[in-house]
Amino acid sequence: MVSFCLAPVEAERLSVLAPRIVLVAELTLLQCAKYRVWQRKEQLLSLGWQVEVVDWRETQQALAALQVCTRVVFYRVPAFENVRSLVAEAHALGLAPAWEVDDLIFSEKEYLCNSNIQSLSVFERRQILAGVRLFRACLLACGRGIASTPALAAAMRQAGVGSVAVIENALDQQTLDIARDIRNGFVKDHEIWREIRIVYGSGTRTHDADFRQAAAGIFAAMQADPRLSLHIVGDLTLPPCFATMGARVCQHAGRDYAAYMAMLAQADITLAPLEATLFNDAKSAIKFLEAAVLGVPAICSRRDALARVVRSGRNGILADTAEDWRTAILKLAGSARLRRKLGQQARYDALALYGPDAITTRQVLPVFGAPPAQPVSDVRVMCVNVYYAPRSFGGATRVAEEMAARLAQRASMSVSVFTTRPDMPARGHACVRYVADGVDVLASAALPDAAAGVEALDSRQATEDFTRWLAAMRPNVVHVHAVQGLGLGWADVCQQQGIPYVLTLHDAWWLCGRQFMVQANGQACPQRVIDLDVCQTCLPGTLGLAQRARRMRAVLEGASLLLAPSETHRAFYVANGIAPERIRVNRNGFQWPVTPRPPRIAGQVLRFGYVGGAEDIKGFGLLRAAFESMQRGDWELVLVDNKSALGFPPLQAGAWSVQGTVRVVPAYTPATMDDFFDGIDVLLFPSQWQESYGLTVREALARSVWVVATAPGGQAEDITAGVNGTLIPMDGQPETLRNAVESVLDFLSNRPETPNPDLGRLCTFEQQAEELGGWLEEVAHKAGSQSAQSSGGAGGATGRNPWTTLSAVAASA
Known part of the structure; x- marks a missing residue:
């Protein structure tokens, strides 16, 4: 748990969340719960708060509730280990927890003075006194108290709690x-x-x-x-x-x-x-x-x-x-x-x-106050991607992070993020809230890796967490990147609540069950128009494929706007039935180098770099076979291990049988990117599918690093053969890649380094964000206008306020 974004969140971040109070409570004592839990919920609702009640034994549910609330009260809860973790989490999230009670159950001395305890057996007395110590520990751990009487409040202060309020039992x-x-x-x-x-x-x-x-x-x-x-x-x-x-x-x-x-x-x-x-x-x-x-x-x-x-x-x-x-x-x-x-x-x-109104006005309102007004942005964007910092992996994640950070800088826009977290056994399936680069993030437990087929399209937990986060952040447009592992429940929620969503199609997942248009044998799929009968040879089970296709199509059709990172990728989706006017090209950006590229040292061997990971679809198997078949050693190959930080097995090169040098380096970050590219002369991008874009290619081209890449595909669109790179066919043959590498060795080894003459063709992150921000504003304003027309000036796109329903759904999740 400590290893993944569980550092304290500043209390100031609570101002961006919808005002919400969670009551973590003892619910089995029905009469006590009536007066201190259900009555309190009724009072707080009447003040305009969102309220959620959770039994203190339901640790994972309580953890999830804490992530999206702005206040928390622990009622009559003992400091068992799970409760201590909940209180610690509440403090870490800046929630200033309060412990509430309506009996003096935290003072052993006073309990022993009560003659009623003498009517109990020795075992029962021991149990009660053990509970007294646990109640006291929880009160002190919270550090704030709410009592049902002035005498009880005085006892709390005497126990060592400085901040104590009184809310009496009343009529509901x-x-x-x-x-x-x-x-x-x-x-x-x-x-x-x-x-x-x-x-x-x-x-x-x-x-x-x-x-x-x-x-x-x-x-x-x-x-x-x-x-x-x-x-x-x-x-x-x-x-x-x-x-x-x-x-x-x-x-x-x-x-x-x-x-x-x-x-x-x-x-x-x-x-x-x-x-x-x-x-x-x-x-x-x-x-x-x-x-x-x-x-x-x-x-x-x-x-x-x-x-x-x-x-x-x-x-x-x-x-x-x-x-x-x-x-x-x-x-x-x-x-x-x-x-x-x-x-x-x-x-x-x-x-x-x-009476309900009297006690609420006289005692509840002074303690909890009215729900504070949230800062309102013209456009509130929720970004959705399977990975997000610090779990940064792949081009789609890099783009999602860069766009979220840049959009958040716009005065008229606020941004939040929904993503996945790693497996955290001690936390179960509970989500995690944290802040990354100034952006509020909620991370849900992803679908298990074993999920496949239609089952991989549904994650009840992710859908519940997404619903909670929607109710907390209240976006008026959702921008979706890669969602493998999150399922598609988010689309159902958006459609039901009239919240528009925009899809950036980073790959072929929406059309191809194998995601990257690569056949089971590792070869590129020859289809441009998807035929499910052909797909059956890769993924047996026509029924499952048909169900998947229908589900995917419904989500695509429900989007307010579709975006593709390249013309190639846009054409692919248009060929498969997407109306041309519904899909636009929003080219991915890149980060310019901070310092000039140092010249290659005289006599230094040519240095190749590879960033694709160990998957065959990225050409890793071809890469190894090509270099092992070379009969020369005047080269160095640098392999970037970009997945071990996510919990995957580390990249290994010790068993390679080669003439040159192969070494593995850790994944680079935006801060260390220049160091990596300064350390190579050629980027190898032997992908075996028609990539939607190829962010690494642009990062290399922006630094005048020669690129060897397969074509066709989005990865090749900014490469001019013989000018800034080498293009090879996507034939799955190691010999093709080897011949290209040897040709580059002969061509570049004795050639002076020259800047890429086509730098002006590249799209920066700033340009991408400017274009994307305008389109998101367009979608949000259009939805708002339609909402106003359908509801007479208020409410959601379906003629009702989506947040009223969302709050109720989130509370029952």
Whole structure:
């Protein structure tokens, strides 16, 4: 993981992402999740944030979510190893993570002071205390806290966290809807029996000590008033004296939230007793709020959060001693009018202070703020290529990198990149966000190398990651280069969302199942117009080839514009059914040398260079056979190992049997390119397919390096035979290449070096970017104009705002 772009990303880079908050949360505690996760999502959505919720156990999903968010909160999450990695990633991405909780579960001292823990087994206590240490570690690792009560916030600060905010548990729309449904047509089923029903929601047996605070008073009140009954919801160990009450005490199994609220609605009185500990002072007033929204009066312990909201005698009653509990229960039991008065006031106060709008405005907005406005560029481009820096390989990647960097310099344009990452076992399939040369990049796990045929056209993971990145960067045009390993799902997403895309056709992959129009025997394919019956001899399985062809054609037809790097390549696609007006030539550029080329040293042998890799389609086998068959040694051959940095086996030349010298050098970079070309006199480009362009050829020609290349093809378009290079037929014969090399040896060895007279024909990266930028602007503006016309001035190209749908899709990915 450390080896691939996991260096910290500056927090300032978050400003280019769509405002998005990720809640990494404990979701198995349903009631806790309701008030701290789903309620928070509802509040944040109402403020205009995009929100995604991820279970903390789903490490890869959480990692992927972190790459495209601008804020992250970890709710009730322990610092297990996977969580520590998530928190570290959040810090590295500049997200300033916060740890949120609604119980004092991070203080071992306070946990041990709570008598409820004594009801647990030794094993359960050990488990809880181990969890306490993990919760505390996660709080401190995040460095920022969000608490449900002021007392809990104070405990966080005491633990060593300086930045702590308070957002209380409150009422959400689900609770209000349930309460409304219950109150409509509500009838208390026990009134005919003149029963006064007390309901206590226990949940689990860890509330035994809490109940004991009120138990004596409850029992005394029930002795004094035979109408009183006690209904317990959930596990609770009742003191033995309650057995004497017989059927007046009922214990009910725990139930879902709606059923619990329905039972609570049947109460005449509800109770919220809590033991006098800091642990309970940190608890929220949710029992009061749930009863209040139903109009049920509550008697509560005088714990911090409850005492802040309960105005004793006005909207509820606070009790401290057993006598307080007895008196309060009997007072409420004796007056239906008082019960109604307190219940109605409690409902009014709860809605006024803790209703969804009230709590969002009063507490959520000050903590999270409104979503910040993104800087808006006239044209927002997303570049897509299978490789990208630091995994730079091949001409298409070099072009993609150069174009992204140059387009990003345009005042009216912003650029992002979608690409693949290497295999990272510790990370699984999670994507990686990083910055390369000032451009924001998201790298997805590529399709496995074994994927072939139609299967190689689909990558669910890449499509999900691409959808996330679209929602984060909001491009209005997507520029696609080489996408082998990424599948074609990106095209489906663009078409569905009305986002135009432009395809640069770097090779024959869109028409040829072998990508480079090379037959299985290594020879160039003679076809100019693709016939799938002929293709079957290379790739058996006509059905698969037909499916592939249909899929590819659909993507080509869906493009707003097609670009070819050369006239040769454009003609190839036109010959295969692409309308001429839909495809333009955008010649690849090159980088001029920084310093003049030094003259060859007198008496120095002629130096040849080869950059194509070990593939036969690039002529590597021909190259070796040609040089091994030469009976002279007045030469040196420099082989560039351009793939070992990507994890491929290194290029080997030790077994070659030659008269001259063969050596292998590492791949060059733009910064070291001049050194490489200054070290050779001739570039060998014996490709066995009609290349779309041949960037290395132009780099050599720009430095007045002689080029030996096959023809026809885009690689030959800037070579004038006998003037700046040598052209040879694409016949797959080693003798042809050997004869050309020997001829060059005889021709150049004693010839003074001369500049390439055709330098003015070459296209620079600056020229390519200028032309490309204009076309991308044209496509983006045209799509925007069509969008405005179809939607009456707003929304996507299909008459709707694509980002509304994209945000929803990305959140569920």
